[in-house]
Structure formats: C-alpha cells, structure tokens
Amino acid sequence: MFPLPVALGAAILLSTTNALELDITQPDSIRDAASNIAYGMMSWYTGNNTGDVPGNLPDPYYWWHAGAMFMSMVDYWYYTGDNSYVDVTKQAMIHQAGDTWDFMPENQTKTEGNDDQLFWALSAMSAAEVRFPNPDSNQASWVAQVQNVFDLQTSRWDDTCGGGLRWQIFTWNKGYNYKNTISNGGLFQISARLARYTGDAQYVEWAAKVWDWSTGVLFQNETDTTIVLNDGATTESGCTRSDPTQWTYIYGVFIAGTAYMYNHTRDQIWLTRTTKLLNTVEATFFINAANGVTGKVMSETACEPSGNCDIDQQSFKAYLTRWMVLTAQMVPSLEARIWGLLRPSAQGAALQCSGGGEGPRNAPDACGRRWDQATYDGTSGLCEQMAALQAVSAMMLGGADGGLDGVNLLPPASVAAGGGGTSKPKEDGGGGKTSGKTLPLVYTEDITAGDKAGAAILTILLVSGTLSVGWWML
Numbered sequence: 001m002f003p004l005p006v007a008l009g010a011a012i013l014l015s016t017t018n019a020l021e022l023d024i025t026q027p028d029s030i031r032d033a034a035s036n037i038a039y040g041m042m043s044w045y046t047g048n049n050t051g052d053v054p055g056n057l058p059d060p061y062y063w064w065h066a067g068a069m070f071m072s073m074v075d076y077w078y079y080t081g082d083n084s085y086v087d088v089t090k091q092a093m094i095h096q097a098g099d100t101w102d103f104m105p106e107n108q109t110k111t112e113g114n115d116d117q118l119f120w121a122l123s124a125m126s127a128a129e130v131r132f133p134n135p136d137s138n139q140a141s142w143v144a145q146v147q148n149v150f151d152l153q154t155s156r157w158d159d160t161c162g163g164g165l166r167w168q169i170f171t172w173n174k175g176y177n178y179k180n181t182i183s184n185g186g187l188f189q190i191s192a193r194l195a196r197y198t199g200d201a202q203y204v205e206w207a208a209k210v211w212d213w214s215t216g217v218l219f220q221n222e223t224d225t226t227i228v229l230n231d232g233a234t235t236e237s238g239c240t241r242s243d244p245t246q247w248t249y250i251y252g253v254f255i256a257g258t259a260y261m262y263n264h265t266r267d268q269i270w271l272t273r274t275t276k277l278l279n280t281v282e283a284t285f286f287i288n289a290a291n292g293v294t295g296k297v298m299s300e301t302a303c304e305p306s307g308n309c310d311i312d313q314q315s316f317k318a319y320l321t322r323w324m325v326l327t328a329q330m331v332p333s334l335e336a337r338i339w340g341l342l343r344p345s346a347q348g349a350a351l352q353c354s355g356g357g358e359g360p361r362n363a364p365d366a367c368g369r370r371w372d373q374a375t376y377d378g379t380s381g382l383c384e385q386m387a388a389l390q391a392v393s394a395m396m397l398g399g400a401d402g403g404l405d406g407v408n409l410l411p412p413a414s415v416a417a418g419g420g421g422t423s424k425p426k427e428d429g430g431g432g433k434t435s436g437k438t439l440p441l442v443y444t445e446d447i448t449a450g451d452k453a454g455a456a457i458l459t460i461l462l463v464s465g466t467l468s469v470g471w472w473m474l
Helices: 027-042 063-080 086-097 114-129 142-155 181-198 201-217 248-265 268-285 313-330 332-352 382-393 449-464
Strands: 178-180 219-222 227-229 232-234 286-288 296-298
Touching: 027 063, 027 382, 063 086, 063 114, 063 313, 063 382, 086 114, 114 142, 114 181, 142 181, 142 201, 178 181, 181 201, 181 248, 201 219, 201 248, 227 248, 227 268, 248 268, 248 313, 268 286, 268 313, 268 332, 296 313, 296 332, 313 332, 313 382, 332 382
Parallel strands: none
Antiparallel strands: 178 232, 219 227, 286 296
C-alpha cells in the first residue's frame, strides 16, 4: 500500500553534520545506531549504582518513566539481540514488582497512579511476549505479574460515571476525580494482550467492557472513518466535562488493544476500530518533514511546534511508535501502511541524534525532539532518547518491505494454541469481574502528615482553579 521509496535506503546519509548514521535497510547500521541511542538513554539511569534503588530514576524523571524506559529496553533486546542490558533490566523490573508481584512497591504506593502501574505492567507484558529471560523459579513470571495488575485494576473499577478507572488510586492524590484515557486504555490493552496470550475468555470480556464504557466517556467523536479520543473527563461533572487535547500515546494505547482483539477474536469490528484509530493517528500526528526525508514524520502536535512539551509529553512518541509496531504485527493488512509511516520517522529521529554529551555519563549522540527538522533542535534528555530508540530499533522489524536479510524476529508469543510462550500464567487465572459492583481495594498503610499536607495543598489549588489543562497529565 505504501512501498518503501528506492531513495530511502541510504538516504539518511544526507544527514546533518555529526548526525547519527542510519541505513534502515541494513541490520548492522540499525543495530549500531540503536546501540548508541540506548547507551545515551541508560546514561540517565542510576538505579544500579551502589546505594541507589533498582528501577528508580533521578530527578526530574518519575517512577512511570522508569517503567517505560525498561519497556524500551525489553524491546531493544528483542529487536537487536544485544544482551548488554538484560541483567540491569531484569533487576529493575523484579525489584519494582514488589513483594506482591503487582508493581505496588512500598516506596511508591502512596503516590502511584493507575497509569503508572500500567506502564510497568506493559513492560512485563512485553517481556512475556518477546520471550525476555524469565525471572527465577521462586519469583512470579512476567505474565503472572501482569495478571496481578489486572486483578488489582479491575477491582478499582467503580460506578462513578457508569464505570471506568480513576487516574489515581488514592483519594489524596491529585487527579483522583479524573477518569483519564491512558489509565483506561492501559487496562484495555493489558486485557486484550492477556486474552491473546492466555486464551482466557475473561480477558476478552474485560477488554470489551472497557471499550464499551470508553465510547461514552473518552471518545470525542466517532465517524465512519475515524475515532477521536479525549484525554479524560472529570467525575465532578459526571464525566461530561472532558479535556480534548490530542496526545499520541492515548491513541497508541488503544490502537494496540484493538489490534490484539482483532488478532485474537478475528471479529471484523475490531479491525474496523483499529483502522479508524490509525486514520486519526495519521491525520493528526504525522506532518511534512523539512529535513530531506521522504514522507511524513511523527510529531507531538499539541506541544512540539510551540516548544512547550513537558517532561511527560517529551516521551509520548516512544509509546505510539511501539504500539504501532505491535499493531502491524497483529494486523497484517495494515502492516505496509504502518511501516510507511514509521520508516521516515526513524530517519528523522536519527537526524536529530547529533547533540553533544547526554546524561550524567556524558554519553555522545544526544537526540533531539523535532524529527521533522533538518538540524538538531537543541533538546535532550531520557525521554527524547527513548522516543528515538523506539523509532530506530523498530527498523530491525520493518526497515524494508519483506523484512531485512538475515533477520527473523519471532512474532509476540502466547501460551494459547502453541504460541511459543515461555512465561507461565497463574494457575488460578486471576479474578477480574465483568458485572456487579467492583469496589476499589482499600490499603491499610498509614497516612503521614506529609501526605495530608500534600492533599490539602492540592485541594486549595484545585478549588482556586490554578491548575491548567496540562495538570491532567501523568
């Protein structure tokens, strides 16, 4: 549908001065470029230093950024076969899974939100699907960890606004009265992926339940050809007041879920929904490049052109990229179209990797944010590295029509129908409810004076209305 233009093979060598060299048709070139970007990203990580906490990032980054970063490292291993970061990735993910193997570690439980927990769960789901080295036999498997998160999150589904997950788990945290798209989309995606991986019908039922609820609350508009999403809605308004800001990752989290549902059920309605979401993604987030790359490139259009992306928004393209790749794997009829979008984006990302030292270790090849620009935009950070890493390393799978010579990456695994999965599900299969009242879990941790003070300050800010639309972010 969208064949690779002949000129694109080595065209990235038209790059800006000192830009990262990338030929998206050559495996060694992709591996080398991805390795440089991965090193730059991991230069920000200090959790493997003596006295630091495995899985944590230093300021200004948050716990969920770490979960997303290690999802990228799992993907990097899958794409390239580079084992350099396997041990540190396993250490971080297992440590942050906590004693109950559900990504509710003691150092985060008072502040983490549903979406934060989901990013770690999605990392574990990827680990299960790509056959990442398993935890030890006395530890919960990757997929069992995801099932534990599913059980927790479905127990938090409440009747306010007719259903849905709240952004926050605890009442004292900012955003408790907001039902956001990324949290509900994350639950939808892990339900769909667990359905395919395990073959258990309860996950199909929950994916359908989350989707059906979302159509009435989180969908701004649906036509015969498109679906437009909101960022979320406030419970105080009965979920009638929503934030219409368009972000890449909220589309990514849903499109991968619909793709998995189509792959697993073969129901045409899920193919239709996947196609509608892809239509909106292409129209909203892919723009003409000014850097010599042929084709449109991905842009965080709500903030990149104005230069005001915050630290969360700087990473969002990483997730849309990864979840579009999964969509291509799950829906072969959309594969050529998706790679036709992602190839120019990878080239644009590589052109931006021409900055100086990156992170505490002063790693070279810092990557900028504007994949549509001809010269390095001067930005850098873990989030920019992560977005570029996802874009570039994915070319191992889709850099050329028909695949790359000598590269044979296995599709996402499952344990259902001989799918080759090595991560074993829980024996009890989990316990998500699809009907009846589902109350949020009650945690018995002590609330400190600091917690109460923070909640009081937040209440004052909310009442005074000083928080902008950007407040509704992670």
